[in-house]
Amino acid sequence: xxxxxxxxxxxxxxxxxxxxxxxxxxxxxxxxxxxxxxxxxxxxxxxxxxxxxxxxxxxxxxxxxxxxxxxxxxxxxxxxxxxxxxxxxxxxxxxxxxxxxxxxxxxxxxxxxxxxxxxxxxxxxxxxxxxxxxxxxxxxxxxxxxxxxxxxxxxxxxxxxxxxxxxxxxxxxxxxxxxxxxxxxxxxxxxxxxxxxxxxxxxxxxxxxxxxxxxxxxxxxxxxxxxxxxxxxxxxxxxxxxxxxxxxxxxxxxxxxxxxxxxxxxxxxxxxxxxxxxxxxxxxxxxxxxxxxxxxxxxxxxxxxxxxxxxxxxxxxxxxxxxxx
Amino acid sequence: xxxxxxxxxxxxxxxxxxxxxxxxxxxxxxxxxxxxxxxxxxxxxxxxxxxxxxxxxxxxxxxxxxxxxxxxxxxxxxxxxxxxxxxxxxxxxxxxxxxxxxxxxxxxxxxxxxxxxxxxxxxxxxxxxxxxxxxxxxxxxxxxxxxxxxxxxxxxxxxxxxxxxxxxxxxxxxxxxxxxxxxxxxxxxxxxxxxxxxxxxxxxxxxxxxxxxxxxxxxxxxxxxxxxxxxxxxxxxxxxxxxxxxxxxxxxxxxxxxxxxxxxxxxxxxxxxxxxxxxxxxxxxxxxxxxxxxxxxxxxxxxxxxxxxxxxxxxxxxxxxxxxxxxxxxxxxxxxxxxxxxxxxxxxxxxxxxxxxxxxxxxxxxxxxxxxxxxxxxxxxxxxxxxxxxxxxxxxxxxxxxxxxxxx
Numbered sequence: 001x002x003x004x005x006x007x008x009x010x011x012x013x014x015x016x017x018x019x020x021x022x023x024x025x026x027x028x029x030x031x032x033x034x035x036x037x038x039x040x041x042x043x044x045x046x047x048x049x050x051x052x053x054x055x056x057x058x059x060x061x062x063x064x065x066x067x068x069x070x071x072x073x074x075x076x077x078x079x080x081x082x083x084x085x086x087x088x089x090x091x092x093x094x095x096x097x098x099x100x101x102x103x104x105x106x107x108x109x110x111x112x113x114x115x116x117x118x119x120x121x122x123x124x125x126x127x128x129x130x131x132x133x134x135x136x137x138x139x140x141x142x143x144x145x146x147x148x149x150x151x152x153x154x155x156x157x158x159x160x161x162x163x164x165x166x167x168x169x170x171x172x173x174x175x176x177x178x179x180x181x182x183x184x185x186x187x188x189x190x191x192x193x194x195x196x197x198x199x200x201x202x203x204x205x206x207x208x209x210x211x212x213x214x215x216x217x218x219x220x221x222x223x224x225x226x227x228x229x230x231x232x233x234x235x236x237x238x239x240x241x242x243x244x245x246x247x248x249x250x251x252x253x254x255x256x257x258x259x260x261x262x263x264x265x266x267x268x269x270x271x272x273x274x275x276x277x278x279x280x281x282x283x284x285x286x287x288x289x290x291x292x293x294x295x296x297x298x299x300x301x302x303x304x305x306x307x308x309x310x311x312x313x314x315x316x317x318x319x320x321x322x323x324x325x
Numbered sequence: 326x327x328x329x330x331x332x333x334x335x336x337x338x339x340x341x342x343x344x345x346x347x348x349x350x351x352x353x354x355x356x357x358x359x360x361x362x363x364x365x366x367x368x369x370x371x372x373x374x375x376x377x378x379x380x381x382x383x384x385x386x387x388x389x390x391x392x393x394x395x396x397x398x399x400x401x402x403x404x405x406x407x408x409x410x411x412x413x414x415x416x417x418x419x420x421x422x423x424x425x426x427x428x429x430x431x432x433x434x435x436x437x438x439x440x441x442x443x444x445x446x447x448x449x450x451x452x453x454x455x456x457x458x459x460x461x462x463x464x465x466x467x468x469x470x471x472x473x474x475x476x477x478x479x480x481x482x483x484x485x486x487x488x489x490x491x492x493x494x495x496x497x498x499x500x501x502x503x504x505x506x507x508x509x510x511x512x513x514x515x516x517x518x519x520x521x522x523x524x525x526x527x528x529x530x531x532x533x534x535x536x537x538x539x540x541x542x543x544x545x546x547x548x549x550x551x552x553x554x555x556x557x558x559x560x561x562x563x564x565x566x567x568x569x570x571x572x573x574x575x576x577x578x579x580x581x582x583x584x585x586x587x588x589x590x591x592x593x594x595x596x597x598x599x600x601x602x603x604x605x606x607x608x609x610x611x612x613x614x615x616x617x618x619x620x621x622x623x624x625x626x627x628x629x630x631x632x633x634x635x636x637x638x639x640x641x642x643x644x645x646x647x648x649x650x651x652x653x654x655x656x657x658x659x660x661x662x663x664x665x666x667x668x669x670x671x672x673x674x675x676x677x678x679x680x681x682x683x684x685x686x687x688x689x690x691x692x693x694x695x696x697x698x699x700x701x702x703x704x705x706x707x708x709x710x711x712x713x714x715x716x717x718x719x720x721x722x723x724x725x726x727x728x729x730x731x732x733x
Contacts, residue, residue, distance in 0.1 A: 028501070044504065044508075047505060047508055049501060049505075065505045065508070065509070089501075089502075089505055091501065107502060129497070130497075130499075130502075132497075132499055146483065146497035146499070147483045147492050147495050147496075147497050148483055148485055148492055148497075165489065166485065166488075166489045166490060166491060166492075167485075167488075167489075168488040168489055169488070170471060170475070170484055170485050170486065170488065171477055171482045171483065171484055172479070172482035172483055172497050172499065174499075189477075190477045190478075190479045190482055191475055191477040192477065195488075209488070217474075217476075218478060219475060219476065219477045219478060220477075220478060221477060221478070221479055239478070
């Protein structure tokens with residue numbers, strides 16, 4: 001894991017700063033603290049797949065292929081404590097401050113809720129398939145599983161599925177993001193497409209999908225979706241090494257960040273800082289060997305931070321609002 | 326005729342708020358036909374198709390200049406067909422960001438009593454527009470187009486041709502899973518070559534599935550109910566590593582049944598690939614309801630002695646001349662098929678008049694059969710020896726299901 005230190009000179013085209021000491025292997029997840037200016041990045045060198053901050057800003061959770069979730073009390077510098085276990089690698093986790101529970105999704109097709117004081121899960125929720133993506137905005141929680149299932153939960157009633165939807169996209173679900181206003185969520189898939197889905201069926205006419213992260217005939221997957229906490233805009237990161245900012249209400253792309261030109265760079269994750277200061281961070285591995293869909297890849301993780309000017313990621317009004325007469 | 330001869334520039338963008346009473350001309354401009362999308366890029370794009378949005382490499386953005394007629398110029402697929410942007414003008418909605426709307430909690434209270442499953446059944450307006458049974462041609466076209474044009478770079482994926490509809494090809498593997506698997510194998514001492522080999526096999530078998538789908542694009546009917554859990558735990562069967570031979574068998578098999586089954590549109594040829602069929606209670610014509618997956622024993626397997634057109638494909642549906650009231654639920658058939666006493670996993674010989682060339686291809690059999698454990702027992706008023714026969718001739722096909730002891 002690496003924490004955000006002083007920035008160094010950069011080599012990438014977006015004039016972003018790089019983190020001083022990135023992990024040695026490909027970075028798997030990123031998380032900003034809500035309180036302090038800290039960033040947690042997990043990487044594959046220890047097969048950690050996901051991370052989350054506790055809301056007090058002092059403790060971090062990490063879960064991965066060792067099928068456990070470890071809690072790291074950063075302030076006291078103590079040893080990590082195992083707080084959760086699954087039967088298969090843990091793909092996603094999230095801390096729910098409103099319920100003081102940790103929720104973890106794993107490839108063993110379960111979602112488990114944990115009260116940190118107890119060794120057993122508070123509740124085990126069966127999923128139709130392996131968990132691939134998770135997004136939580138209390139009380140909305142959406143879980144994306146294999147075979148294009150999307151399961152929506154109302155955390156006020158977490159023991160029943162609120163709704164189960166088949167993904168509006170045609171291929172494997174890769175990432176999810178819930179709207180800040182909890183009206184719906186975004187789904188990203190491996191086919192370079194993002195779907196906007198509203199929960200309320202009265203608003204289902206506002207559902208749509210759009211294509212992104214494509215380059216000629218190459219269709220890259222959308223690796224990460226994140227909403228900007230202030231403006232209702234979101235960013236997507238794709239395997240083509242680019243990331244873009246979009247406004248779903250006006251259906252426009254707001255900003256396209258320049259793509260990485262190093263071989264096989266792909267943007268894996270974006271985290272948008274929770275505070276007002278518009279920082280967002282993206283990570284991209286620079287592969288040393290040629291890109292391959294199969295086979296082991298050696299990747300050097302590098303995280304990059306970028307300051308986005310607020311105006312660039314603010315939503316634009318829909319065309320036609322100007323009163324002409 | 327409007328007093329001014331100028332073109333309305335808002336109409337060009339697709340968002341004139343005056344609509345018909347606008348005093349400028351509402352026509353598409355003649356000179357800019359080549360600039361249909363006004364996308365800032367001054368390329369004359371000959372294709373009127375939706376612009377691959379997001380592909381624009383410019384970094385400076387201008388508000389989209391969308392001509393009106395195209396409903397989704399940038400590939401924004403609006404799902405509900407009811408939503409149309411009429412020429413009346415595209416009213417700009419202010420950002421409807423309601424902080425935590427009440428609607429959400431209201432649904433949750435209702436959910437306690439009423440089964441949540443029924444709720445989704447009612448509210449799938451977009452999915453319901455699409456039923457493969459009625460419009461199989463367009464579904465096929467969609468499948469073929471997708472497999473031609475929209476091939477993602479990551480191949481180990483499931484695929485469904487209809488949005489909000491069930492998957493046509495199941496068996497998803499994600500990057501991370503593959504990587505985790507590779508790391509684990511490496512830890513256990515496997516060398517890179519064998520890992521790569523295994524992954525390559527996975528890839529090939531998946532590609533084969535897709536190819537087969539392309540050749541025989543019989544789509545799965547989209548259910549009004551969302552695809553709920555595969556009652557046979559299909560996902561678990563299709564475990565990433567074990568999937569290789571298995572899935573390819575399925576596909577080749579579905580080819581077989583497809584060939585013998587030209588008529589029934591709802592033919593669930595993806596018998597294994599479409600376990601979701603079971604959840605589909607509301608389409609009586611296409612699938613048997615899932616609460617009685619085995620009840621077609623009477624309907625399916627046991628035909629009066631037609632000599633001619635009875636071709637029974639082992640796991641698919643039979644194409645016969647309306648003797649069957651409903652197309653068959655593929656999973657039901659194994660129940661009525663006798664085991665040859667070879668035990669699970671072996672080939673089954675099926676009662677058929679036509680030679681089934683692919684009976685050899687049906688090596689996949691028995692996992693599916695194993696799943697079907699609650700076979701109703703009925704008394705057989707035929708000689709029990711029938712059940713152990715290797716092959717049935719016309720005239721000795723029993724009318725009941727085999728007693729449980731003969732299954733497995």
